[in-house]
Amino acid sequence: DAGVIQSPRHEVTEMGQEVTLRCKPISGHNSLFWYRQTMMRGLELLIYFNNNVPIDDSGMPEDRFSAKMPNASFSTLKIQPSEPRDSAVYFCASTQGAETQYFGPGTRLLVL
Amino acid sequence: GEDVEQSLFLSVREGDSSVINCTYTDSSSTYLYWYKQEPGAGLQLLTYIFSNMDMKQDQRLTVLLNKKDKHLSLRIADTQTGDSAIYFCAEGVSGGYNKLIFGAGTRLAVHP
Numbered sequence: 001d002a003g004v005i006q007s008p009r010h011e012v013t014e015m016g017q018e019v020t021l022r023c024k025p026i027s028g029h030n031s032l033f034w035y036r037q038t039m040m041r042g043l044e045l046l047i048y049f050n051n052n053v054p055i056d057d058s059g060m061p062e063d064r065f066s067a068k069m070p071n072a073s074f075s076t077l078k079i080q081p082s083e084p085r086d087s088a089v090y091f092c093a094s095t096q097g098a099e100t101q102y103f104g105p106g107t108r109l110l111v112l
Numbered sequence: 113g114e115d116v117e118q119s120l121f122l123s124v125r126e127g128d129s130s131v132i133n134c135t136y137t138d139s140s141s142t143y144l145y146w147y148k149q150e151p152g153a154g155l156q157l158l159t160y161i162f163s164n165m166d167m168k169q170d171q172r173l174t175v176l177l178n179k180k181d182k183h184l185s186l187r188i189a190d191t192q193t194g195d196s197a198i199y200f201c202a203e204g205v206s207g208g209y210n211k212l213i214f215g216a217g218t219r220l221a222v223h224p
Contacts, residue, residue, distance in 0.1 A: 004154075031209070042214060042215070042216045042217065043155075043200070043214040045211065045212070048209060048211070050209065055209065056209070056211070091154055091155065093155075095210070100145070100157050100160060101157075101210075101212060102157065103147075103154040103155040103156070104154050105153060105154045106153075106154050
């Protein structure tokens, strides 16, 4: 089992640029979560998908953030335009039903 | 609202036991979790406990749950340098899906 796969692992970009983070959940898992981790705010849930449908996006910070899940094996989190305060580690996690969430290695984003 | 609190730092000597404490607020939480995060890595599930249990043991790990006081602890026996990491407590809250609320994490430092 490959686990949750995220790409890129590191991203450095300039303010105003579009950033796209990618996630491949564990095969067979029907729920996917995007989290953001910062020193100041800890781990925050951004959005939750179930069967490819966004169920809870109350954690998405603002309209600059958007997430999609076009199929069961792929999700994207996009930031447009990016700002320095978006610098963080972004994690994707997946699970089957109400079982334990399994996390990917994260994408470390730095916006200059 | 839901909140999870844990101390930020713990230092122990190699071979001693470590005890990491956590308090949570949602009395309806079904599961409570401990995750481990090593530098530059994602969150790894260590163990979890169902809310109707008061203790769970898994090799060197012992989880104690005091539901009355909403207190959770993780004991690591014979702590090794490889146990140095950040440990996150999380509660699974109700609301249609198993949403996790994480604490800020306890950084465990193991010294010789």
